[in-house]
Amino acid sequence: MARLGRPLAxxxxxxxxxxxAACALPPAPFMRFLPGLPPVPVFxxxxxxxxxxxxxxxxxxxxxxxxxxxxxxxxxAATGIVALCAAAAIAIDLxxxxxxxxxxxxxxxxLFYPAIAVLVEIVFHLVPLALVWSAANAALGKAARDRLVLxxxxxxxxxxxxxxxxxxxxxxxxxxxxxxxxxxxxxxxxQLAVFRRCGxxxxxxxxLAYYLLWHIVWGELRLAVLS
Numbered sequence: 001m002a003r004l005g006r007p008l009a010x011x012x013x014x015x016x017x018x019x020x021a022a023c024a025l026p027p028a029p030f031m032r033f034l035p036g037l038p039p040v041p042v043f044x045x046x047x048x049x050x051x052x053x054x055x056x057x058x059x060x061x062x063x064x065x066x067x068x069x070x071x072x073x074x075x076x077a078a079t080g081i082v083a084l085c086a087a088a089a090i091a092i093d094l095x096x097x098x099x100x101x102x103x104x105x106x107x108x109x110x111l112f113y114p115a116i117a118v119l120v121e122i123v124f125h126l127v128p129l130a131l132v133w134s135a136a137n138a139a140l141g142k143a144a145r146d147r148l149v150l151x152x153x154x155x156x157x158x159x160x161x162x163x164x165x166x167x168x169x170x171x172x173x174x175x176x177x178x179x180x181x182x183x184x185x186x187x188x189x190x191q192l193a194v195f196r197r198c199g200x201x202x203x204x205x206x207x208l209a210y211y212l213l214w215h216i217v218w219g220e221l222r223l224a225v226l227s
Contacts, residue, residue: 010201011054015047018118021111029104029112033119043119050122053130054200060137061145064197071198078194078206085187086213088179093218096176097226103219113211121204124160125192132156149196157188 022030022043030039104112132155136148161181168177187210195203 007058007199008051008054010199011051014118014201014204015043015050015122018115019043019047021115025108025111025115029108030116033116043115046119046122050126053122053126056130057126057133060134061142062133062196064199071202074194074197075202075205078190078202079209081190082187082206082210083213085183086210086218088183089214090218090222092176092179092183093222093226096173097222100223100226103215103222106216106220109216109219113215114208117204117207117211120160121191121200121207124163124188125156125195125203126200128159129153129156129192129195153189153192153196157185157192160188161185 019040022039025039027039034042103109129152132152133148136152137145140148161184164184165177165181168180187207191203191206194206
């Protein structure tokens with residue numbers, strides 16, 4: 001129980017901070033992602049769903065594998081990969097610019113992107129992974145757990161790229177949709193591998209590193225570069 005308590009406590013703090021940010025911000029920045037939905041109840045419901053999902057994963061044997069590399073080494077490698085992904089996204093933006101107003105501007109961005117990152121992790125990672133992991137365990141049993149990890153991670157990693165491609169405007173060139181989808185897939189695979197080895201907070205940190213480079217730093221620079 002103590003082993004379960006610490007991940008849930010860390011998660012509760014992060015989800016609580018995201019909910020506080022949603023309360024502090026006006027609804028407008030969230031409308032692109034939550035059209036017609038009030039942000040605060042959505043964040044509250046997501047926080048509860050994420051807690052149940054994390055508890056379910058831990059209860060069904062989702063633990064850090066023995067012999068995993070040190071957390072700092074894993075995080076450093078993951079951050080390097082997502083930095084390359086941010087560079088790839090910038091290159092796509094320079095070649096075929098995305099809409100000018102796609103990013104939330106600062107200073108709201110400093111609260112918005114950490115908050116939306118927590119929501120994205122819950123919706124695209126925690127809850128789907130808990131459902132897939134539970135179904136796979138029920139179908140194949142505890143003895144097959146080691147063989148289930150990679151297929152479950154791969155299945156969940158496909159969700160956000162598929163969502164990104166589905167939201168692309170109809171006039172988006174095919175190569176842009178493919179490149180964005182591949183880029184987001186790599187980020188998701190890296191994040192889920194980090195989650196397996198280091199936990200939720202580390203997975204969130206990897207996304208925040210990407211958001212810092214792509215949405216916040218480049219989000220401000222691109223307005224001048226692409227004008």
